[in-house]
Amino acid sequence: MTLVKFNPNRDNKKNGLMTGFNDVFDSIFNDTFFSDRLMSRVPAANISESQDHYHVELAAPGLKKEDFKISLERDVLSISAEQSAQNDLQERSFNKREFSYNSFVRSFTLPDSADDNGIDAKYENGVLCINIPKREEAKIQSRQIEIK
Template sequence: MSNLVNTERNGLRRRANYSTFPSLSSWMSDILGSDINTLMTSNFNTGMTLPATNIKETDDAYMVEVAIPGMKKEDFDIEIDQNILTISNEQEFEDSEEKESYTRREFGYSSFKRSFTLPETADDEKISANYENGILAIEIPKREEAKQKPARRIDIK
């Protein structure tokens, strides 16, 4: 009994060839193209997590709220470069304990980096940030000419 069957790949139906084995290149493509990235990254902790982020727009500004509890405002790096707002954090920690018969040493590293392209209506000279109760709040004011003006009535002469 053969385990070779007709398969579908990239929307094309391939007919099984019972007389030959798959070529080395197709075999490598099947292996490397399938789950190699998942296999390699699923068993390793990269130390990188992305915090939850809310973005909202008001008449006068854009608000970015990032949930990052348990840190201090000094732990964050906020930069603007070529109209891209980047929020990042890196932390290293080490804990050790030495006793007569053993030494315990634990260490770790964590980081994140989030980048956002600012809209053309943003006034990047007036951006402000505040960190309180685990929420990093960044206010990005709109340029004066981009703010929505209230409707007004025009009298007919």
């Protein structure tokens, strides 16, 4: 299958009728305001694995640890945060206001090898770190094999 990149300028040159109209929409929807808002709805996550644990790191700067709620239902780990927008700057009139982080929910399905009884979490420097221990039988075993 071939991936073909869409180029709006190429189509505008062909039909020539609505070139200005399409340029207006391109400038609106390609604005960094819209693209940044769509990308920032949920915080980015890093998921890694060590010998004894799975690690989930969520980049959520500007929140407090009291803003987070972590729950486990069956094998789904859900991380949510809710922060009310504070209106303590009543005397200011904003021309553009982009940072009001309302709420988000991220859910992760735990593997069968995860031990859900020992999950711990900490929040420091804007990163929520969750450590999920592995079951004893799932821990990475390594040993030397003798060559005969």
